[in-house]
Amino acid sequence: MTEIVIERLGLHGDGIAAGPVYVPLTLPGERVEGDLNGEHLENARIVEPSADRVKAPCPRFKRCGGCSLQHASDAFVAQWKVGVVETALKAHGLDAPIRSIETSPPASRRRAVFSARRTKSGAQVGFHVRESDQIVEIDGCTLLDPALLDARSIVTELVKVGGSRKGELSVTITLTLNKLDVSVTGGKTLDDKLRMELGPLAERLGLSRLAWEDETVALRHPPAQDFDGITVVPPAGSFLQATRHGEDTLRAAVLEAVGDADHVADFFAGCGTFSLPLARKAEVWALEGVPEMIKALDLGWRNAKGLKKMKAEVRDLFRNPVIASDMQKLDAVVLDPPRAGAQAQVAEIAQTKIPVIAYVSCNPVTFARDAAVLVKAGYRLNWVQVVDQFRWSSHVELAARFDRPEKG
Numbered sequence: 001m002t003e004i005v006i007e008r009l010g011l012h013g014d015g016i017a018a019g020p021v022y023v024p025l026t027l028p029g030e031r032v033e034g035d036l037n038g039e040h041l042e043n044a045r046i047v048e049p050s051a052d053r054v055k056a057p058c059p060r061f062k063r064c065g066g067c068s069l070q071h072a073s074d075a076f077v078a079q080w081k082v083g084v085v086e087t088a089l090k091a092h093g094l095d096a097p098i099r100s101i102e103t104s105p106p107a108s109r110r111r112a113v114f115s116a117r118r119t120k121s122g123a124q125v126g127f128h129v130r131e132s133d134q135i136v137e138i139d140g141c142t143l144l145d146p147a148l149l150d151a152r153s154i155v156t157e158l159v160k161v162g163g164s165r166k167g168e169l170s171v172t173i174t175l176t177l178n179k180l181d182v183s184v185t186g187g188k189t190l191d192d193k194l195r196m197e198l199g200p201l202a203e204r205l206g207l208s209r210l211a212w213e214d215e216t217v218a219l220r221h222p223p224a225q226d227f228d229g230i231t232v233v234p235p236a237g238s239f240l241q242a243t244r245h246g247e248d249t250l251r252a253a254v255l256e257a258v259g260d261a262d263h264v265a266d267f268f269a270g271c272g273t274f275s276l277p278l279a280r281k282a283e284v285w286a287l288e289g290v291p292e293m294i295k296a297l298d299l300g301w302r303n304a305k306g307l308k309k310m311k312a313e314v315r316d317l318f319r320n321p322v323i324a325s326d327m328q329k330l331d332a333v334v335l336d337p338p339r340a341g342a343q344a345q346v347a348e349i350a351q352t353k354i355p356v357i358a359y360v361s362c363n364p365v366t367f368a369r370d371a372a373v374l375v376k377a378g379y380r381l382n383w384v385q386v387v388d389q390f391r392w393s394s395h396v397e398l399a400a401r402f403d404r405p406e407k408g
């Protein structure tokens with residue numbers, strides 16, 4: 001039996017002691033004993049708990065892998081997430097005013113990915129057990145919007161029809177303005193027989209859309225989303241901010257950062273979460289790598305009233321960033337890249353004189369790397385707003401504003 005003291009949390013939310021030794025579900029300052037196996041302490045028992053330790057709000061927390069930080073108080077998690085951003089910035093010699101964190105409320109996730117398997121007696125539906133490929137069946141969830149929890153019966157029906165005994169079905173369910181949007185991967189190959197079964201099933205289950213792998217097999221009602229009063233129908237399985245609260249908070253930060261700019265480019269625009277509301281005041285150039293998302297954005301713009309000009313372009317911004325000389329007309333840019341960040345596009349922006357940049361990030365490490373390039377080029381990091389739409393997870397998101405101070 002070895003006894004250790006946890007020093008810090010790692011980026012995945014595990015407690016880390018000197019060594020390093022990793023112990024999940026522990027907190028800094030806790031004295032823990034267990035069996036040391038390489039870099040892991042197994043059969044861990046808390047000898048002295050942290051004052052930040054709380055009873056997990058969800059009774060399934062220990063087993064279900066959906067959340068990783070329910071054993072910590074809200075105040076601790078908030079401080080830790082802000083600290084992750086501060087540490088990432090500090091690693092590049094950067095510092096900025098950090099606004100108080102915005103955390104999405106419980107039961108507000110609007111998309112869930114259920115795992116499901118066919119069994120002899122029917123189906124097993126739930127989430128993965130922590131660090132395992134087993135499925136834990138859940139009878140409740142503190143994260144999901146209740147309408148998503150109710151959708152487990154839909155997953156059961158789908159796996160009975162289209163699940164194979166060997167594989168696992170992954171079923172993504174999204175709340176829309178019109179019923180549920182469902183995308184399935186990992187099931188039986190879609191042949192004519194399965195197609196014939198899935199169409200009527202989607203009707204009976206009252207789905208807005210059912211997609212099987214990449215094919216839409218049923219579209220009964222438009223699976224529309226509302227982006228600040230503008231309606232868009234995103235393609236199946238495409239990116240959507242995790243909660244309405246998170247989307248609203250990030251959008252408010254972006255609109256505030258951009259201010260009165262007249263010509264704005266929105267890099268990594270998705271289906272227009274930011275581009276479309278921005279177009280109420282500015283001419284927008286929206287750029288995104290997935291053609292179907294740009295199509296949805298463009299249609300949303302065409303159907304909306306009172307928006308300014310929109311140029312919606314499909315472009316791979318890693319391989320083919322917009323070069324500095326093509327950005328001369330812009331007076332603000334928005335960036336919201338995937339976890340890898342926006343290295344190539346930021347290198348070009350750094351060579352411009354664009355007065356304002358709004359940067360939304362789901363990875364503080366790549367954000368800080370890109371921020372350092374901008375600061376070296378003369379930009380100033382005005383503020384960072386940490387946003388926690390992945391409550392009880394180690395995931396950290398943020399919005400930030402940069403400007404280019406006038407010289408002299």
Ligand SMILES: C[S@@+](CC[C@H](N)C(=O)[O-])C[C@H]1O[C@@H](n2cnc3c(N)ncnc32)[C@H](O)[C@@H]1O
Binds near residue numbers: 318
């Ligand atoms: C974090 S999402 C943001 C989307 C949008 N701003 C929103 O809030 O809904 C990142 C987007 O970048 C797109 N993307 C990923 N890699 C890309 C690339 N190399 N070039 C252009 N877009 C890319 C994804 O398809 C996704 O829509």
